[in-house]
Amino acid sequence: MLGNMMFKPLLISSMIEHAGRYHADSLVISKNTDTTITETTWGKVHENSKRFANVLASFGLNFSDRIATIAWNNHRHLESWYAISGSGYVCHTINPRLFPEQLIFIINDASDRVILFDKTFLPLVKAVKPLLKSVEHYICLDAVDEAISQDFPEIKFYDELIAQQNANFDWPELDELSASSLCYTSGTTGNPKGVLYSHRSTVLHSYAISMPDSLNVSARDIMMPVVPMFHVNAWGTPYAAAMVGCTLVLPGPGLDGASLTQMIDQYQVSVALGVPTIWQGLINAAQQAGSKLESLTRNVVGGSACPPAMLKVFKEQFGCETIHAWGMTETSPLGSANQFKAKHQHLSDEEKLQVRLSQGRPPFGVDLRITDEENGTNEVTRDGETTGNLQIQGHWIINNYFGKTESALTSDGWFDTGDIATLNEDGFLKISDRSKDLIKSGGEWISSVDLENLAMGHPKIAMAAVIAATHPKWDERPILIAIKKPDVDLSDTEILDYYADKVAKWQVPDKVIFVDAIPLSGTGKMLKKDLREQFGSVLMDS
Known part of the structure; x- marks a missing residue:
């Protein structure tokens, strides 16, 4: 017997529809590549995503065609994301800091038909263009620039394209298992590998990171993802931001400590997300400027372990709780986040710090295990001391790499992360090291x-x-x-x-x-x- 409930597919388009309908006046603040600021709203982002969806429809693309983006965290990039995935295409975010040979490889491997890019990356796009096999359209995410047009005659400009379209567009009713976005691993050894996310996995991941025991994001927040949108989709935060309707502050290319301090203070950012090297720069700049970062109630640290000294500085000097999180491209990326349980509230400050040093607990939707280093499927005791291979499975975890038919999983269906770690009885994860760095x-x-x-x-x-x-x-x-x-x-x-x-x-x-x-x-x-x-x-x- 089936349940008697309505079925609606979990689609990325439903998140921007929700933001446009119920949070239309909530701000999206964006620093452009020329350092100017654009203040727009979720309502306008919603409208422009539909305008750009009409642009893409005019290109004669096929379902699941890949569309690449090479851009910073800004409002045009955000609008394009929803237009691409919502239309049934695959949004392929590209890290502009990769070597040109790797860029060429992943664009050709993905068979991208369109490339969107910030004009700061024009020299990079021009350099690799002769070796790209499938790209038919080049779109600069900016207003018309005659100098660029003369230098790159076939280029199109985002602002001009969407100005020619209206905001009437009906998102297609897709299968929720359809591919939505594509990210490649960093490729530190060998060629990068593609990880292909689905609408279903992305929506469920957005729910998970918004939960109180994860990143605890709500409509009351002013969130600034410093982690780039080309790195595992900015940890999924642009999707979660639309889902909950929070104010979104996009820092563009200004990721130095002074720029981040200024934006946090000016726009009263309450939660920011980035890697430890970013936060070290922020701390130094804030101290030099005499800023107390008063609005910042919490920051999320991922990518690598957060030094204990950094957690102390954020807590003691800035009154900011640091949330350790862990994940990777293959896990969408959230695998765990460090939020206290009720029993931790009565601990001393030093005891709380020790809890904060772990990478936290898995949210509902994923499961973690530690296996014996000699036997990849034999689970070890969850005692917080026994180390082994960290493995994960769940609703937003990779099954196989893009273009590969063989499974990326162990014989019993888990993904081996390559990390060495412990788990305690509450599921708190403590990563010892990458196996290759031990x-x-x-x-x-x-x-x-x-x-x-x-x-x-x-x-x-x-x-x-x-x-x-x-x-x-x-x-x-x-x-x-x-x-x-x-x-x-x-x-x-x-x-x-x-x-x-x-x-x-x-x-x-x-x-x-x-x-x-x-x-x-x-x-x-x-x-x-x-x-x-x-x-x-x-x-x-x-």
Whole structure:
């Protein structure tokens, strides 16, 4: 017997319809590539998404054709997202910081027929254009620019295109399992791999991240996703923002600490999301400007582990709760978020900090397990101490990569994340390291994350990375690569002494290397592969 309830497919178009109908006057604030600000509303975003849907309909595209975007977080990019997916096409967000060879590979692999781009990326698009096999239309996400037209005759301009269309468009009634968007992994080893999301998975993921035990987003919030829209769809926040109707602040290309401080204070941002390197820049800029970031009640940290010292600074200096979250491209991305349970409310501040250091609990819709490192399907005890392979399954988790027929899952249906972690009895996740970043010294494992977090607690260190260096006796030993804070005197001896009473002697790094910069990926993660290539033999040379 079936239930007697109405069936409506879970579609991305329903979220922008909801925002346009019930939150039409809620603001969408956007910093443009020329640093000007556009203040629009969800009602206008809704209208323009339909105008652009009419534009796409005129191109003669087929269902599920891929349309690429190379753009920052701004209102035009947002409008295009809803137009593309809502029309039954696939929105393929591209990281502009990838190497040109990788850009060419993923555009050709996806068979993109249209490319939308901010004009700041015009040189990049022109450089790769001769090697693109399937692209028929190039659209600049801006107003008409005659200089660009002369340089790139076939280019079309977003503002001109939507001005020629009306806002009457009926979203098609799609199968909720239809593909909606496509993101490629960062491709640190080999070519990037595509992860193809569905309307159903995206809507369910949006529900999950809005829940109080996740990111706790509501219509009362003013949310600023600093994480780029080209990185796992800005962690799904533009969809959740439309679902709940909150004010959305899109920072454009201005991701430096000073720009973010100014936008948070001017627009009274209540929740912001980004990676630790972004937040370190914000802290430094806010301190220099004398800002208390008074409106910011919480920030979400993902991408890599948040150093304990950073959590303390946000809490003690800015009165801001830091929510640790974990996920990856293959998980849409949310896999867990750190919100307290009732039993945690009576803990001391130090005990609460220890809870906050974990990556949190999985929301309803996904499940986590830790398996034995020798046997990929044998689950270990959930005691918060036994480490193993972190695996996940659920409604918004990958099944197979784009264009691949073979499953990406284990024999019993779980996705192995490549992380080494623990789970406790409440489901709180604590990631020890990426399996490829663990250091095996004399048969014993050392966590690079733990050593990095300790280094970031040193008052004279601005950024730190720990990698495995080849050692003639111990196979691998940890070395610390650090950036000093400006105008400080710091020796390697001082840092190594700082570790002395905090970790076992055999875990203390063998060497400290001071650098002016640490290479970062397009999403703000430290590129340890590059560091290993540069410094991985230093202990053999000494």
